[in-house]
Amino acid sequence: MPRYCLASLLLAALLSGAVDAADPKTLTVQEPGDPATEALTRVHNSIPIVEQLKAEPKANELFAQAKGIVIVPNYMQAAVVFGARGGLGLLLVRRGLKWSDPVFYKISGGSIGAQIGETQGALVMFLMSDKAIEAFANKASTWSMNAGAGLAAVSFSKQTPETATLTDVIVWSDNKGIFGGAAVGASKISRDVPANQVYYKDHDITAQRILSGEVSSPQSKPLLDVLPAPAAKPPT
Numbered sequence: 001m002p003r004y005c006l007a008s009l010l011l012a013a014l015l016s017g018a019v020d021a022a023d024p025k026t027l028t029v030q031e032p033g034d035p036a037t038e039a040l041t042r043v044h045n046s047i048p049i050v051e052q053l054k055a056e057p058k059a060n061e062l063f064a065q066a067k068g069i070v071i072v073p074n075y076m077q078a079a080v081v082f083g084a085r086g087g088l089g090l091l092l093v094r095r096g097l098k099w100s101d102p103v104f105y106k107i108s109g110g111s112i113g114a115q116i117g118e119t120q121g122a123l124v125m126f127l128m129s130d131k132a133i134e135a136f137a138n139k140a141s142t143w144s145m146n147a148g149a150g151l152a153a154v155s156f157s158k159q160t161p162e163t164a165t166l167t168d169v170i171v172w173s174d175n176k177g178i179f180g181g182a183a184v185g186a187s188k189i190s191r192d193v194p195a196n197q198v199y200y201k202d203h204d205i206t207a208q209r210i211l212s213g214e215v216s217s218p219q220s221k222p223l224l225d226v227l228p229a230p231a232a233k234p235p236t
Helices: 003-016 035-054 057-065 130-138 181-185 193-200 207-211 218-226
Strands: 068-095 103-127 142-144 153-155 169-173 188-191
Touching: 035 057, 035 068, 035 103, 035 193, 035 218, 057 103, 068 130, 068 207, 103 130, 103 193, 103 207, 130 207, 193 207
Parallel strands: 153 169
Antiparallel strands: 068 103, 103 169, 103 188, 142 188
């Protein structure tokens, strides 16, 4: 089997739920779970990531300034010459002094280069501009971050005090082996329709209804409780 096919199969396993999310550093294969359980697990797995970020002063500043946040508890990079990367994530946006309930997404992408092996870790995107929020909330169900939306992404480790006002997306990961802002900027974003439907028990659910606060779920409370409150003055 060609090497690029192996990488693609590993990524497909991740996005289908067939990669074990219990250990973010170990890649094992399991039977795909049902969408409702998977969506709830995704929410619960986001909590320790938020707690980890809250221990970093720079991240706390971004929580206060960001207009939205995308959390991918288990982002995998599988590279066998031709690489594939992606994960299952969720988006929350600021609503005054609170955060919205989550909208579920799938994030994927590819790369070419002399890369062998697999890497997995948490990935977080701080959405700093209205353009970034607009792209996630209102674009078609599948789009590309750079070609489709023109969003500029920068790595958390390379940000400067001016970054928050000059870029659309700031990317953080707990694994240095994960590709940085440039790779995430080349990612394809797909709304995870089945996850949204089962989580909110609504076949006609839309991202706009969730992010506006029209619909919510009590299952989101543990995650919302640990998220730092946005700044009182919305960023400009």
